[in-house]
Amino acid sequence: MINIDNLNIKNILEHAHIGVIIHRADTSVVYANPAAIQLLNLSYDQLIGKDAYDPQWAFVDENGLPLELSKYPVNQVLNSKQRIENKTIGLIDHTTKDISWFMVNAYMEGHEGAKNCFIVVTFSDITEQKKPFSAEDILENAQDIIIVTEADNIEYPEGPKIVYVNRAFEKLTGYTKDEVIGESPRILQGSLTDKEARKSIYQALRKKQSVSQTLLNYDKCGRPYWIDMNIIPLKNNSGQVTHFAAIERDISQIKFHQEQLANRNNDLKALKANLEKRVRERTLSLQQAKTQLESMAYFDPLTQLPNRRFFSIHLSKLIAAAKRRKEMIALGLIDIDNFKSVNDTFGHNAGDEILKKVAEIISDLFRHEDAICRYGGEEFAFSIIINEKDQAEQACDRLLQAIRNAQYQFEGSSITITASIGVFTTLAEHIENEHELYRNADSLMYKAKQNGKNRYYMG
Structure with missing residues (x-):
């Protein structure tokens, strides 16, 4: 068995790889082993006699923030009378501003107030472990x-x-x-x-x-x-x-791809010249086709009135203009009364003629800046900018009268036609989406149908 009492403890400390510092109760250093001197980057003379209150100490906590004086290991042991185990502390080098990180343990040797009371602090370098990456x-x-x-x-x-x-x-x-x-x-x-x-x-x-x-x-x-x-x-x-x-x-x-593109560009130039010739030859026919397609895209082929698509575009512009001028928008839906009965009695050709006649009346009564369209089937729509609801009422009165008084002749028979109109009016600035306008106008038109037809309802 080894007799511990016979061991040369100082010799062991001198060759240890961990730092060992011994403080008096007043926190002054009375002993530091070579490992401590090397780890702290100080000379023996600089370290011996140095106390915890020396302003040159620059300890930081695990987050890199300045460590409170009371949290210094020697002070913490003196204040708490408890051991410190595995506490992480950083020390800033005044020259390089780099932080060295240490795992610290500390305890009190002897009784507080006694002449032989000391605080032993041991520490090891964990700087490499603290580095998040290399x-x-x-x-x-x-x-x-x-x-x-x-x-x-x-x-x-x-x-x-x-x-x-x-x-x-x-x-x-x-x-x-x-x-x-x-x-x-x-x-x-x-x-x-x-x-x-x-x-x-x-x-x-x-x-x-x-x-x-x-x-x-x-x-x-x-x-x-x-x-x-x-x-x-x-x-x-x-x-x-x-x-x-x-x-x-x-x-x-x-x-590589750039070179391929350069080669292809040469081929494309030759192809381009050939295509330009063909394009010139087709330009006239394409322009004609474009005109025809635009007409088909925006106009109803039977009545030649704008269709719903064109009406929606025109309506958006009217709403924007009315918002700028702080005015109202009126949107009306027109439905020809008993149109199915006319079709069943006189045939679809008669129905088509009536649709064209009503479209002509609508086109004549409204201004160029107003929005009108064949909405679908026997329904038509209009939208105008107004200052007062009276303006929309006057437009509806004129429209109903013109449709009612028009002459509809087909194969020797005279046909009387009326219409029902639902008109929704609102300040343009209150419009969140166009679907609300259509929905409200459709509901009002339904009321006009339910209450005898040949009339308008306004909301």
Whole structure:
């Protein structure tokens, strides 16, 4: 059995890999082992006698915020009379501003107030564990090619020496790190590498400036590839450019497609000339077809009135104009009374003639700026901008009278026609959507039908 009492404890502490500091009850340091001196980046003389109140201590908590004086390990033990276990504390280096992170344990040795009362603080460096990621890992696993060279030997023929390449470089070029370290990036260039691009890079490097270029390079097997390159200077703490970092992206596929497009463009130019000739020959017929299509798209072929599609476009413009002028909109739906009976008695030809006659009446009674249309079947619609409801009432009176008094003759028979109208009026600024106008006007027209026809209802 080993007799612990016979062990040289100080010798053990001197060779320990963890830092050990012993404080008196007044928090002054009476002992620090070599590991503590090294971890805190202080000399023995700087550390011995230093107390917790020394302003040069710059401790931070786990979030990087300044640590309260009462939370310093020695003070926390003195105040709480409790051990501290596995507390994470950071220490800011006044020179570099870097933070070193430590896992700290502390306890009181002896009784408080006694002459031999001490606070023992032990700590180990966990800085590497606190780092969320490594910059080298980022560079190594980046998708872009990264090459770092010295900033010296810019002149031809040597060129700057490569000091670092990442995995993406190895994958693209086929070269390993060992094969290119100490070589110049010019080993990647070849006979078809653009001289002007090389000259631009050379001039920028001489001036220690950033530069961007598109360049043709060659891999280890001599296969060409295109890169989009950005070179930036890297400076040391004194502001001197010591290295250049080239960040490159393989754009070979893009270049390949560009070449294909260029070839196709030549074919397209010839095709274009031929097509232009054919287009000129067809222009007249297309213009005629366009006119016909527009008519079919916006006008009812039987009555030649605008259709619902055109009416909706015109209505939107009327609403916008009325909103600007703070006026009202009236939308009316007109339905020919007993139209099915006319069709059944006299035939569809008679019905068509009546529809054309009613359309003519509507077209004559309304102004060019008003919106009118054949809404569908025996229904028509109109919309006007008004200041008072009386204007809409007058329009309905004139319309009903004109339809009622018109002469409808078919195969020697005289036909009397009436209509029912539903008109909805509202301030334009209250209109949220056109469907509300149609729905309200349709409901009012239904009331006119239910209450005897040959009349209008307004709301």
